Amino acid sequence: MAEQLDDLEVLIRDERLRDLRRSLDALNTGDVVDFLERLGVKDRAVTFRLLPKDTAVEVFDMLDQSLQREIIEGLKDLDVAHFFESLDPDDRVRLMDEMPASVARKMMRHLDPRERSLTNIVLGYPEGTIGRQMSPEFVALPERWTVAQAMEKIRRSGQDAETLYTLPVVDRARLLKGVVSLRDLVSADDDVLIEGLMAEADSVDADHDAEDAARLCADRKHLAMPVTDKEHRVIGIFTVDDALDILERAETEDAARHGGAEPLNRPYLSTPVLHLMRLRVVWLLVLAVGATLTVTVLDRFEDTLDSVVVLALFVPLLIGTGGNVGNQAATTLTRALALGDVATRDVFKVLWREFRVGVTLGGSLGVLSLLLVGLIYGWQVGAVIGLTMLTLCALAASVGGLMPLLAKKLGFDPAVFANPFIATFVDATGLVIYFLIAQSILGI
Amino acid sequence: MAEQLDDLEVLIRDERLRDLRRSLDALNTGDVVDFLERLGVKDRAVTFRLLPKDTAVEVFDMLDQSLQREIIEGLKDLDVAHFFESLDPDDRVRLMDEMPASVARKMMRHLDPRERSLTNIVLGYPEGTIGRQMSPEFVALPERWTVAQAMEKIRRSGQDAETLYTLPVVDRARLLKGVVSLRDLVSADDDVLIEGLMAEADSVDADHDAEDAARLCADRKHLAMPVTDKEHRVIGIFTVDDALDILERAETEDAARHGGAEPLNRPYLSTPVLHLMRLRVVWLLVLAVGATLTVTVLDRFEDTLDSVVVLALFVPLLIGTGGNVGNQAATTLTRALALGDVATRDVFKVLWREFRVGVTLGGSLGVLSLLLVGLIYGWQVGAVIGLTMLTLCALAASVGGLMPLLAKKLGFDPAVFANPFIATFVDATGLVIYFLIAQSILGI
Numbered sequence: 001m002a003e004q005l006d007d008l009e010v011l012i013r014d015e016r017l018r019d020l021r022r023s024l025d026a027l028n029t030g031d032v033v034d035f036l037e038r039l040g041v042k043d044r045a046v047t048f049r050l051l052p053k054d055t056a057v058e059v060f061d062m063l064d065q066s067l068q069r070e071i072i073e074g075l076k077d078l079d080v081a082h083f084f085e086s087l088d089p090d091d092r093v094r095l096m097d098e099m100p101a102s103v104a105r106k107m108m109r110h111l112d113p114r115e116r117s118l119t120n121i122v123l124g125y126p127e128g129t130i131g132r133q134m135s136p137e138f139v140a141l142p143e144r145w146t147v148a149q150a151m152e153k154i155r156r157s158g159q160d161a162e163t164l165y166t167l168p169v170v171d172r173a174r175l176l177k178g179v180v181s182l183r184d185l186v187s188a189d190d191d192v193l194i195e196g197l198m199a200e201a202d203s204v205d206a207d208h209d210a211e212d213a214a215r216l217c218a219d220r221k222h223l224a225m226p227v228t229d230k231e232h233r234v235i236g237i238f239t240v241d242d243a244l245d246i247l248e249r250a251e252t253e254d255a256a257r258h259g260g261a262e263p264l265n266r267p268y269l270s271t272p273v274l275h276l277m278r279l280r281v282v283w284l285l286v287l288a289v290g291a292t293l294t295v296t297v298l299d300r301f302e303d304t305l306d307s308v309v310v311l312a313l314f315v316p317l318l319i320g321t322g323g324n325v326g327n328q329a330a331t332t333l334t335r336a337l338a339l340g341d342v343a344t345r346d347v348f349k350v351l352w353r354e355f356r357v358g359v360t361l362g363g364s365l366g367v368l369s370l371l372l373v374g375l376i377y378g379w380q381v382g383a384v385i386g387l388t389m390l391t392l393c394a395l396a397a398s399v400g401g402l403m404p405l406l407a408k409k410l411g412f413d414p415a416v417f418a419n420p421f422i423a424t425f426v427d428a429t430g431l432v433i434y435f436l437i438a439q440s441i442l443g444i
Numbered sequence: 445m446a447e448q449l450d451d452l453e454v455l456i457r458d459e460r461l462r463d464l465r466r467s468l469d470a471l472n473t474g475d476v477v478d479f480l481e482r483l484g485v486k487d488r489a490v491t492f493r494l495l496p497k498d499t500a501v502e503v504f505d506m507l508d509q510s511l512q513r514e515i516i517e518g519l520k521d522l523d524v525a526h527f528f529e530s531l532d533p534d535d536r537v538r539l540m541d542e543m544p545a546s547v548a549r550k551m552m553r554h555l556d557p558r559e560r561s562l563t564n565i566v567l568g569y570p571e572g573t574i575g576r577q578m579s580p581e582f583v584a585l586p587e588r589w590t591v592a593q594a595m596e597k598i599r600r601s602g603q604d605a606e607t608l609y610t611l612p613v614v615d616r617a618r619l620l621k622g623v624v625s626l627r628d629l630v631s632a633d634d635d636v637l638i639e640g641l642m643a644e645a646d647s648v649d650a651d652h653d654a655e656d657a658a659r660l661c662a663d664r665k666h667l668a669m670p671v672t673d674k675e676h677r678v679i680g681i682f683t684v685d686d687a688l689d690i691l692e693r694a695e696t697e698d699a700a701r702h703g704g705a706e707p708l709n710r711p712y713l714s715t716p717v718l719h720l721m722r723l724r725v726v727w728l729l730v731l732a733v734g735a736t737l738t739v740t741v742l743d744r745f746e747d748t749l750d751s752v753v754v755l756a757l758f759v760p761l762l763i764g765t766g767g768n769v770g771n772q773a774a775t776t777l778t779r780a781l782a783l784g785d786v787a788t789r790d791v792f793k794v795l796w797r798e799f800r801v802g803v804t805l806g807g808s809l810g811v812l813s814l815l816l817v818g819l820i821y822g823w824q825v826g827a828v829i830g831l832t833m834l835t836l837c838a839l840a841a842s843v844g845g846l847m848p849l850l851a852k853k854l855g856f857d858p859a860v861f862a863n864p865f866i867a868t869f870v871d872a873t874g875l876v877i878y879f880l881i882a883q884s885i886l887g888i
Contacts, residue, residue: 006789028644030664037785062665155631164627165609165667182626183608187599200472218692220474221506221685223609223667240684241665248662251695252779258702259775260768268780269790273797277804280772284805287768294760305756312749312756316738316871319760324704324731324867328724331703335696336712341481345450346713353717360721361728423768427760 005035012043021050029055033062037267044270045074057086066266069098081110088162089118090135090242097127121235130213131206133246134227134236135162140170141194143177148190154182166224168234169198176203176226176234203228206235211250214243215340254338257415258331260287290424294319297428301435304444310377311438314385315431322392322430325361326422329354329400334414337404344409350401358397359390366390384441388434395433396426449479456487465494473499477506481711488714489518501530510710513542525554532606533562534579534686541571565679574657575650577690578671578680579606584614585638587621592634598626610668612678613642620647620670620678647672650679655694658687659784698782701859702775704731734868738763741872745879748888754821755882758829759875766836766874769805770866773798773844778858781848788853794845802841803834810834828885832878839877840870 004023011020024032024047032055036044048071051059060068060083072080072095084092084107092115096104108116118136125131139161141150150167158164167185169178178198188197203226204213217225217240227236249265256263262279264271298305298315305312333350336342342350366389374382400422404414438444448467455464468476468491476499480488492515495503504512504527516524516539528536528551536559540548552560562580569575583605585594594611602608611629613622622642632641647670648657661669661684671680693709700707706723708715742749742759749756777794780786786794810833818826844866848858882888 030646034784151630158627158631164630182630183602186595186608186626186630187602202474218685218688221688223684240667240688241662244662244665244684244688248783252783255698255702255775255779258699259771261772261776264776264780267783267785268776269786269793273800274804276776276797276801280769280801281805281808284765284768284772284809288761288765288809291761291764294764295757298757298760302753302757306753309746309750309753309756312759313739313742313746315756315759316742316763316875317732317735319764320735320738320867320871321728321732324728325724327703328705328728331699332705332708332712332720335699336708339692339696339711340478341711342713349713353720356717357720357724360718361725364725365728365732423764427764431760 005031005038008035009038012039012047017046017050020047024050024055025052029058029062032059036063036067036270038269040270040272041070041074045071057083061087061091064266065094065098067270068095072099080107085111085115088135089115089122089137090133090162090238092119093122093132096123125206128210129206130204130208130210130227130238131236133210133242134206134238135242136236137162138168138226138234138237139164140168140174140234141180143169143171143193143195143198145194146190147185147188147192147194147197150180150185150194151190154185162237163224163239166222166226166237168201168203168226168237169194170234174233176201176228176232179226201226203232203234205230210246213238214246214250215338217243218247219340250338253413254334254415257413258334260284287424290421291427293424293428294431297431297435301431304435304439307444308438308442310381311384311435314373315434318385318388318392318434319427319430321365321389322396322426323423325358325393326396326400326426329357329397330404330422333401333404337408337414342405344405347402347405347409350405351398354397354401355394358394361397362390362393365393380442384434384438387437387441388430391433391437392426392430395429396422399425449475449482452479453482456483456491461490461494464491468494468499469496473502473506476503480507480511480714482713484714484716485514485518489515501527505531505535508710509538509542511714512539516543524551529555529559532579533559533566533581534577534606534682536563537566537576540567569650572654573650574648574652574654574671574682575680577654577657577686578650578682579686580680581606582612582670582678582681583608584612584618584678585624587613587615587637587639587642589638590634591629591632591636591638591641594624594629594638595634598629606681607668607683610666610670610681612645612647612670612681613638614678618677620645620672620676623670645670647676647678649674654690657682658690658694659782661687662691663784694782697857698778698859701857702778704728731868734865735871737868737872738875741875741879745875748879748883751888752882752886754825755828755879758817759878762829762832762836762878763871763874765809765833766840766870767867769802769837770840770844770870773801773841774848774866777845777848781852781858786849788849791846791849791853794849795842798841798845799838802838805841806834806837809837824886828878828882831881831885832874835877835881836870836874839873840866843869 008020008023011023036047039047048056087095121136122132137160139154139158154164165182167180168176169180171177179201180194180197184197202220202222206227206229222240224237224239226234227238229235252265253263260283333342366386369389370382370386373385403422407414452464452467455467480491483491492500531539565580566576581604583598583602598608609626611624612620613624615621623645624638624641628641646664646666650671650673668681668683670678671682673679696709697707704727777786810830813833814826814830817829847866851858
């Protein structure tokens with residue numbers, strides 16, 4: 001498979017479009033998507049136009065929103081309307097969120113009335129809520145119906161529904177009473193009442209945070225969850241594959257921010273180099289500005305440094321270790337927050353745990369460095385390094401554990417605020433602690 | 445909800461077990477699981493024993509394997525056998541992987557013959573393969589059957605099946621021909637042949653890597669995928685919720701290793717402090733040993749440092765920035781590898797991209813530091829810092845981009861090898877570059 005895709009790239013480079021078209025025909029939809037995700041904007045547009053119309057619609061549906069946008073930008077208006085209409089309402093809204101508002105409005109005008117009104121339901125909820133990600137096309141079953149009636153409705157009106165495997169059960173006022181699975185329906189006798197098969201429903205409010213809702217869906221292993229309005233009426237449904245998309249995006253974001261960069265949110269090879277650079281330069285500058293603090297601190301202690309140059313040798317080792325300890329704690333807590341294992345109200349529990357972890361880690365490393373450094377550079381310097389290790393690790397673990405919780409409490413992304421901030425904070429305070437300990441032990 | 449769980453913790457602390465039992469009865473299964481995941485070993489055992497038998501079985505099924513193991517260790521043999529029997533074969537194998545082999549064997553002996561033979565199928569595949577994670581309980585449909593025959597089989601023998609929503613279609617030799625969805629079955633007429641409804645199947649070989657298979661399932665939005673043997677006979681199925689578990693575990697692992705620690709693989713608050721410490725100390729030591737390289741480098745250049753002490757001021761800033769650039773690249777590529785956007789054969793593409801990103805980043809930061817440092821510490825020092833920035837960023841981005849691919853190629857986890865290694869490498873080589881540039885510009 002892999003080599004095959006490389007061969008296709010050669011065909012594009014050599015502009016052998018007829019051969020390319022023939023090779024594309026032999027691929028299944030998923031492979032075509034994988035291939036398009038490896039191409040730059042221009043090659044992708046060329047390749048996409050070679051696809052048979054049906055395949056093109058399926059492929060378009062599976063692409064990232066950012067790539068959908070780039071493809072749309074290279075198409076004639078008529079074709080745009082066609083692809084736009086072929087999407088599900090929730091996918092359509094996600095694409096619109098990527099486009100300039102004027103273009104999005106224009107595309108909406110081309111939709112048929114039913115699709116437009118479905119799209120408007122989803123558009124009614126703010127970005128970041130589950131209402132914006134749900135599908136308004138679902139089949140709800142009245143609780144007093146029989147299995148036969150339900151199956152009849154499913155056969156008749158199930159074509160457009162996002163899923164038929166988890167069906168909301170409602171009362172006369174369309175209030176959510178529970179859910180029933182298609183699995184249970186097909187195994188039940190025709191005259192059984194729906195309310196007898198119904199299970200308790202985990203539902204979410206449309207205003208609920210999308211990532212939280214997706215995590216709940218994944219944790220509780222639901223194939224789909226009903227979305228309700230404030231009165232607990234069913235207004236939509238969201239499925240586990242949407243949950244997967246949301247979680248994957250959230251995790252890409254966390255991973256990028258751990259590394260001190262903004263997330264790509266699109267396939268790596270399809271991203272222009274300048275775009276990669278822009279995503280990284282802002283954080284890099286912020287971190288560099290923070291790091292000038294270390295220059296200031298060292299400048300303040302230049303006399304100490306001048307009289308005992310050997311102290312300079314351990315600066316990278318010490319702040320590196322401090323940074324590592326802080327990072328370990330921050331990463332663990334960011335992940336625990338994302339998984340819902342820890343909440344912001346657990347702050348004192350976390351602080352006390354991380355402080356103890358930091359002291360044990362710092363104690364071990366401290367004794368080790370006391371011995372090693374002491375043997376080579378003398379016991380006084382050894383004591384300075386050992387003591388600094390202990391203090392620094394305890395501080396770094398506590399701050400590293402605290403920061404993600406604090407960030408979340410203040411409404412920031414825990415991943416953003418945590419690692420970069422910790423590195424800078426630990427570097428600067430670590431140096432101050434180091435030189436203060438050195439001054440008092442070495443008597444300078 | 446949150447406050448309610450805190451109240452329950454108070455009940456445990458005060459040993460008001462009767463009140464605790466009453467409060468537990470009011471919670472749904474998912475909430476009980478959330479609560480247990482916040483407790484230490486002893487409190488968890490006490491609470492678990494208060495649950496009604498039915499709830500206990502459901503709760504046990506939803507817990508992490510590490511917590512299941514701890515609970516089992518606190519139970520009598522008879523109860524153990526009961527909980528063990530209640531698990532699905534694939535969940536049972538995952539729990540056995542957590543237990544000492546002797547205990548696992550003993551538990552197997554208590555199983556009834558059917559469950560034992562199902563479990564043995566899964567046990568036959570090595571850890572880390574999808575065969576070890578699949579369910580051997582599935583309903584396969586012969587391609588020449590009618591819809592009516594199929595529905596009859598589903599009703600009769602569907603109780604134990606892992607899923608009924610994606611059904612493998614097989615020929616007489618049980619070779620996989622395709623899949624059919626229950627959704628299509630219920631909407632079709634009774635006398636339609638299965639082969640007419642069948643869609644092409646994405647399947648995986650049982651020996652296939654579990655994480656790859658899970659990623660494929662998620663990317664292609666399948667609710668379930670058939671697992672086949674070497675002859676392409678269907679031997680099991682794995683579902684999207686198992687894929688979610690596998691991916692969540694993989695992402696927790698990546699996140700932890702980015703932070704330079706081993707993953708918890710269990711809820712944070714349920715993990716003893718000493719265990720947290722052990723998960724972190726090994727990497728910390730490895731990194732610290734690596735960081736002693738920086739001490740050696742600085743030791744070599746001590747004379748240069750002694751004659752121009754001002755050079756020491758910029759050491760944390762320079763290696764910090766180099767580390768950040770390397771980290772950004774490594775994080776981006778690790779994630780791209782995990783998502784399948786990049787493969788190891790793309791190594792030259794990646795290297796050339798990251799080198800350009802590094803040069804642009806280093807160029808901007810270099811000019812900036814030339815100006816700022818030049819104004820305060822003189823233009824010669826400014827030139828040293830600026831040039832070092834440029835070189836260091838280009839190097840760090842290239843190495844950072846390269847490492848995850850190299851690690852994967854060599855069969856290591858990209859996340860493990862990447863960030864810690866990069867930090868150490870960039871710190872040490874960065875210092876060498878810094879002092880060489882300083883020596884040549886300042887003429888020392």
